[in-house]
Amino acid sequence: MKKSAFLGTLAAATFAAGFAAAGTLDDVKAAGELKCGVSTGLAGFALADANGVWDGFDVAVCRAVAAAVLGDGSKVKFVPTTGKTRFTALASGEIDMLARNTTWTFSRDVDLKFEFAGVNYYDGQGFMAPKALGVSSAKELDGATVCIQTGTTTELNLADFFRANGISYDPVPIETNSEAQAQYLAGACDVYTTDASGLASTRATFESPDDHMVLPEIVSKEPLGPLVRHGDNNWGDIVRWTLNALITAEELGVTSANVAQHSSEAGKNPEVNRLLGTEGDLGGMLGLDKAWASRAIAVNGNYGEIFEKNIGVNTPIGIARGLNASWTEGGLIYSAPFR
Amino acid sequence: MTAIPDPSKKGFKFSQLLYDTRYRSMTIQIIALFGILLFFGWLINNTASNLATLGKPIQFKFLGEPASYDINQRLLDYTSRDTHLRASLIGLLNTLILAFMGCITATVLGVAIGVMRLSKNWLVARVMTLYIETFRNIPVLLWIIIVFSIMIETMPTPSAFRSGEASMMLYDSIAITNRGVYVPEPLFSRSLGDWNLFGTSSLRFGISLDLVVILIILFGGIFASRKVKKNADKIQNETGMRPTTWWKRLSLIIFPVAIILWILGLYLGYPELKGFNFKGGTYMRNSLIALWVALSLYTAAFIAENVRAGIQAVSKGQSEAAHALGISSSRTMSLVILPQALRIIIPPLISQYLNLTKNSSLAIAVGYMDLTGTLMGITLNQTGRELETVLMGMAVYLAISLAISSVMNWYNNSVKLVER
Incomplete structure (x- = not known):
């Protein structure tokens, strides 16, 4: 009797673990925090300061997703991963998404069963x-x-x-x-x-x-970007479009300074309105509310702001935009349209 | 009078399996066995089906694909175009050579330290106690990293040799750099070549015929030398006089080997600074040295304690009896105490060898490409086959451990007390 109960529990636990991957959005909402895999410490990209607060270019993507989903960019649990442990951590569900200067390659996308949400840095x-x-x-x-x-x-x-x-x-x-x-x-x-x-x-x-x-x-060629597990398309869409929202915001001139003003009422530019939820309901299609993108942008600003603040020419890292300039300025950073 | 019927004559009933004490325990054991088998079967099946759902069914095809990465320390030929299987084999050999070197030095150091710890000299005994307590109470990973850091921070870089800040030792034959130590390597001008096994497959293996010939002659010499010893023992038993044999025994071992080395045309290849690094000679990487030193020192501390325990377990009467017979202290140790202590020392010594071998898997901490670094490291990472590679790694470590214990058990049987 006892043994069968034990086996039953074990079986239930295993199946639960098997199906947990199905609804990452619900899991994140239930946990109240986003588990985001980052590097163990790379100045400008992901580095914890003396108080244990993470900051950096990759960290900003995690915070934007947390703000879109949970409404608060600080509700992120950063999990430092090494080059070796990152994929196991993501595949096993230890983290919900990985933002750790990871190169988008065929075998990682197809064979390792991951879903790249886009490219946030073109590297080599x-x-x-x-x-x-x-x-x-x-x-x-x-x-x-x-x-x-x-x-x-x-x-x-x-x-x-x-x-x-x-x-x-x-x-x-x-x-x-x-x-x-x-x-x-x-x-x-x-x-x-x-x-x-x-x-x-x-x-x-x-x-x-x-x-x-x-x-x-x-x-x-090293296109780096955030990635999620294969199989949960809704979650993949959320991460992809959060990144796209940051990129589009730069293109449309929406910054951390004016995002609140733009979000308060519909403006002249319909794409800005769609992005910030003052027109239509793109957020609802993702399973989020209307203001998701506006919150994501408000945390750290748009893509360009994040770049300049963490790794831009005025920081000690001092990287020029180069390939990572917006497509309107001759770079490769390009987002699919919000419509 | 009624005779008590004999139950066994009555044929076998199934209820007997449960109620007859002769069968009951067997029944319970068989049921338990089935239960356990079912449980593991279910676990394995569950894992396999869950992986299949994830789209990663268990398969070992990846072993035949090109590894695409390079390995720095290669005992066999290997390029990045070779398969993952071959990369794992290279890693395995790196593990084995580290374990082999470590076990030998740990034993030598451990025995010496264990004996010295019992020394009557207060200072020597205390220093050894200090050594043992320091080494075995600090995690071995820290020792590895400390030794490695000391090497890379204090030794000169190869470029320092060019500018003259550092120079080679022993008539320009040994170079100690922070990338490792270069020593002259033995080369043969009339080499017999290699004996290649397994053709061009992933497991191809070249055995140096020179080495085989030298080993055969060396063992032949040792065998002949033992004959001489036996003969001397016989003469001593018969006449009480022991003929002087050391020069005979020594020359039986040395001369044949020297002659074959001369026939093969032995010469030394010296390391030379070319470009960024030294070229030529035998290169012992800093990572190998750090691991070797740290694992040996760490395990030696444990072996020393085993040795001390073994020696102290031999009753004091034995050494007193030996002294009473006029046997000197060192001979008492080697002829009376150690042979008896060995029986107690060897079983725990086996576990120390196994520990050292398993601890060698910490190698990746200093970038040494052992089995953990290749099969369970880069291969795992590039192919994403966690379960398969880790299972294979576990099987290999298990096989190594079982092999070590069977060899040591065989040795233990040969020295243990034969009771009459």
């Missing part, structure tokens, strides 16, 4: 070397010791790049960015390779950033 893999090394191109790195973060597309690109150029190297796989930094600064590796944005961010934290340079070669 680069190399950083001390100026004292006297290297001006990655093709001169024959025989060099290269530090890489393990569990990323980086190590595959690296293998391909050196193979294609017919030069040898000695890979040193490392789990986190801070360990890689320690080894690179101690001279245990000649160069450090990761996404160019990560290099800029890491370099900014060095004591003397000017002693190091990023080599001109960008050896891969």
Whole structure:
């Protein structure tokens, strides 16, 4: 009797776990917080300050989604993940979404069963070397010791790049960015390779950033973006359109400063009205209320504001918009229309 | 008089399975066995069907696909175009070599420290106690990271050798850098080549024929040397005089090996600074050294305690009797105490070897590509096959552990007290 009750509970628990993935939106609402996977610490993208408050470019996406869904951008539980643990954490339901400079690739989308919500940063893999090394191109790195973060597309690109150029190297796989930094600064590796944005961010934290340079070669395409589990299309739509709302807001000139004013009454531009819910009910179609996008924008501002505040040219990271400028200014950041 | 009927003559009834004490325990055990099998069957089936629902049914096809990543320490040939299976094999060999080196040094250190801990010299005994308590009470992961950090922060970089800030040791033959240690490697000008097994498959394996020949000759020499020893024992038993044999025994081992090395044309390949790194010579990576040192020191502390316990378990009368016979202290230790202590030392020693082997899976902390780093690390990550890779990893560690324990149990049987 007791045993069967035990087995029954176990079975119920297993099935419950199996079906939990079905309604992420309900789970998030029930929990009252969004569990968002971020990096373990990458200045400008996701970094906890001395009080444990997370801030950064990827963190802003989490906060925008939390604001859209829960009405409060601070109701986020940030789960630091390494390159290795992130997919397991997402697949197992430990986190609801992953915003951790993750490259959108075919196998991750199709084989690992994830759903990329879009691209929030167009990146490419680069190399950083001390100026004292006297290297001006990655093709001169024959025989060099290269530090890489393990569990990323980086190590595959690296293998391909050196193979294609017919030069040898000695890979040193490392789990986190801070360990890689320690080894690179101690001279245990000649160069450090990761996404160019990560290099800029890491370099900014060095004591003397000017002693190091990023080599001109960008050896891969790395479209980074937030992702969710495959199979819950509604949740995927929420994350995708929250990101699109931030991008569209920049395009339409809706900023954190004027979003409240625009949201209070319908204005002249119908697309702004649709976006902010003063006309139509796009939020209702997502299973949210009308003001979802207005809240998402109010937390950290639009895409451009988030970029400039966290990683832009006026920050220590100092990344120019480049490919990540809005399409209206010659970049690749482009959102499907809100209608 | 009524005779009591014999129940067993009456044929077998099913109720006997429950009411007859001869069968009852068997019945209960069989039912329990079925229950357990059903439970595990249900668990496995549930896992498999849930994974199938997720769209990731259990399959091992990924092992045949190209791994696409590079591994720094390779004992066999490997490129990024090889399969995941081969990458796992390379990782496995890295695990095995680390475990092998670690077990040997941990044993040597552990025995020495355990004996010294019982020393009558107050200072030596206290220093050893301090060593043991420090090492076994701090997690091994910290030791690994400490040793590694010390290496990368204090040793010179290869570029320091170029600018002359650092120089090689022993007539420019050994280079100690923060990327590892380069020592001269033995090369053969008249090499016999490799013996390639398994053709071009993922499990292809080249065995150096030079090494095989040297090992055969070495073991032949050791065998002959033991013959000489036996002969000497016989003469000693018969006449009471032991002939001097050490030079015979030593030359039987050394000369054949020296001759075969000369025939094969042994020469040393010295490391040289070329480009970014040293080239040539045998390269022991900083990660391997850090793991080796940390695991050896850590496990040695436990082995030392086993050794001390084993020695103290031999009754004091034994050593007193040996002293009474006029046997010197060191011979008392090696001829009387240790052979008896070994019987107590070996069973816990097996677990220490197993612990060391399993602890070697912490290697990824310093970027050493062992089985955990390849199969359960990058392969897992790139293919997304968590369950399959982890199951395979578990099976391999289980197999390694069982192999170590069977070898050690065999050794234990050969030294244990034969009771009459």
